[in-house]
Amino acid sequence: MANQANRKRAPSRIQQRNRKRILDAALEVFSTSGFRGSTVDEIANQSGLSKPNLLYYFPSKGAIFNELMAGLLDTWLDPLRALDPEGEPLAEILAYVQRKLQMSRDFPRESRLYANEIVQGAPRLHAMIEGDLNQLVEEKSQVLQAWMDAGKINQTHPKHLLFSIWSLTQHYADFDAQVRRLMVNEDPFDAAPEYLETLYRRMLTPKG
Amino acid sequence: MANQANRKRAPSRIQQRNRKRILDAALEVFSTSGFRGSTVDEIANQSGLSKPNLLYYFPSKGAIFNELMAGLLDTWLDPLRALDPEGEPLAEILAYVQRKLQMSRDFPRESRLYANEIVQGAPRLHAMIEGDLNQLVEEKSQVLQAWMDAGKINQTHPKHLLFSIWSLTQHYADFDAQVRRLMVNEDPFDAAPEYLETLYRRMLTPKG
DNA sequence: CATCAATCTGACCGTATGGTCAAGTTGAGC
DNA sequence: GCTCAACTTGACCATACGGTCAGATTGATG
Incomplete structure (x- = not known):
């Protein structure tokens, strides 16, 4: 929990890029299928990242959704x-x-x-x-x-x-x-x- | 496929009642969570029937949805x-x-x-x-x-x-x-x- | 170019889900 | 109340899903 990338200060370029990718992919997927109808795999595919890598940047599917909504x-x-x-x-x-x-x-x-x-x-x-x-x-x-x-x-x-x-x-x-x-x-x-x-x-x- | 209850003629009272129950429950669930976000178990619970019993009246989740939509x-x-x-x-x-x-x-x-x-x-x-x-x-x-x-x-x-x-x-x-x-x-x-x-x-x- | 943290992945886990099946129970017609 | 079809169910299966982990790879810094 403490070593989650998204809580470190000074986000690297890679981190900025990938978080953007994920959020954009999540927007595409969530807006098409709703929260419950969307899967982490779909978002990972859409963003071009592997699922574990996606979950390296966000702790859970819900966390992606919440950040998007906020x-x-x-x-x-x-x-x-x-x-x-x-x-x-x-x-x-x-x-x-x-x-x-x-x-x-x-x-x-x-x-x-x-x-x-x-x-x-x-x-x-x-x-x-x-x-x-x-x-x-x-x-x-x-x-x-x-x-x-x-x-x-x-x-x-x-x-x-x-x-x-x-x-x-x-x-x-x-x-x-x-x-x-x-x-x-x-x-x-x-x-x-x-x-x-x-x-x-x-x-x-x-x-x- | 041929012995599905919903394709027999002269639907019995039980069949009429249960199909109505299922469609009403499905309306409740689908309208709340969308198709992909809804589960057969939810619909079964909501209708008061067991899951296999529900699938005795409709061949699949999609079939329920289609009949509802039509x-x-x-x-x-x-x-x-x-x-x-x-x-x-x-x-x-x-x-x-x-x-x-x-x-x-x-x-x-x-x-x-x-x-x-x-x-x-x-x-x-x-x-x-x-x-x-x-x-x-x-x-x-x-x-x-x-x-x-x-x-x-x-x-x-x-x-x-x-x-x-x-x-x-x-x-x-x-x-x-x-x-x-x-x-x-x-x-x-x-x-x-x-x-x-x-x-x-x-x-x-x-x-x- | 050595080092170490940041990034990335294949394999894996427990649970949920759509759907099946054999066997049981119930109800309608005789 | 016998019989057979209609109805119902617990147990089960294969797949999908959210998420974890040990370890590999990469990038920044000296």
């Missing part, structure tokens, strides 16, 4: 953190939607990894969700509510508004297999930005 | 099938949204089972999707397009419109674990119908 959750919330209470309300929300959609496009595996975890009841995510996410959502919901009370955007349920943004943007990554099978001659991401922009503009722009 | 896909598409080209466009769409939302509320396990499968790339669903779903989506997209061309609802991308309806309604079932953790004092399904009604009404009602 890193993911942070970047995952960045777009919402960037929602500026001082900005122009509608523009802020529309920009948030586009940032989130861009993340689905650029990091579909991360999105699917997260989706897998939540769909299965988030068994290994309790602590993380309870903390950061809850607080951030509470905070930004109040910002949205304030904008509504000030008449800057239409009245609606702030949390449901956030849920809908997550749902719509992540759908293009999470349900990619379905979406692409139903849009054979067209890249879904071509029309998605405009579709979502229109949707939220019409929904939130105050009447008159 | 049954699911049909009911899953019913709400869309009911979209009436002769009805009042906006009302038809809003009613479809509510039917779909109701299905998420009444059959969350079915929704999660489906989500699990699609998120993981729909490895065991190709044929089914290619056939029924594709045709139905094509047909209903044309209905929506006709309504737009006639000025009955706002112009928008018909397939993205369908995707958004699926996404938003199924989100309450698929991401239930997250949604409920972020709405502790409130049942998400209380406000969801009104939220979605408002969203699509504002988005689709023609100006003027």
Whole structure:
């Protein structure tokens, strides 16, 4: 336990490279099969390392998963953190939607990894969700509510508004297999930005 | 193979009861852990049958899954099938949204089972999707397009419109674990119908 | 180029998993 | 209540899985 490579200081170049390889392979595998459906052998194969060597860098399958999740959750919330209470309300929300959609496009595996975890009841995510996410959502919901009370955007349920943004943007990554099978001659991401922009503009722009 | 119980005619009461039990248990387990993450022992335990007894009724784990999926896909598409080209466009769409939302509320396990499968790339669903779903989506997209061309609802991308309806309604079932953790004092399904009604009404009602 | 820690591997272990089988028990029709 | 098929089970098997270990190889440092 004490001589685990990942707890030494000053990680060597080899260590940096291999840990990255492993995490990338694990992202590929976990996002495709979920935690329980993924095997260490698969991750080892995908990363080009032998299984014992992989387990030299990480103590267990669960440890790989946890490190992956911890890193993911942070970047995952960045777009919402960037929602500026001082900005122009509608523009802020529309920009948030586009940032989130861009993340689905650029990091579909991360999105699917997260989706897998939540769909299965988030068994290994309790602590993380309870903390950061809850607080951030509470905070930004109040910002949205304030904008509504000030008449800057239409009245609606702030949390449901956030849920809908997550749902719509992540759908293009999470349900990619379905979406692409139903849009054979067209890249879904071509029309998605405009579709979502229109949707939220019409929904939130105050009447008159 | 020839003496499998499930291929005999006139299924006995015991057979009907046990097959139902197994499928219900399998729905519970598969929707929670996905196909690869689920075990036959779990399903057997959940159903109250012994493992060999379970395998007396179904030849394999995959066979259980397939039968479950085949049954699911049909009911899953019913709400869309009911979209009436002769009805009042906006009302038809809003009613479809509510039917779909109701299905998420009444059959969350079915929704999660489906989500699990699609998120993981729909490895065991190709044929089914290619056939029924594709045709139905094509047909209903044309209905929506006709309504737009006639000025009955706002112009928008018909397939993205369908995707958004699926996404938003199924989100309450698929991401239930997250949604409920972020709405502790409130049942998400209380406000969801009104939220979605408002969203699509504002988005689709023609100006003027 | 000697040394020692860091890195890597084949062989291995205990357990879990999908599935089988021979033999037992139960239920329906006579 | 006899009979035979329908149903049920404990014991078992081969493979897959997560993880370990002794020892080999490699790379950095003097």
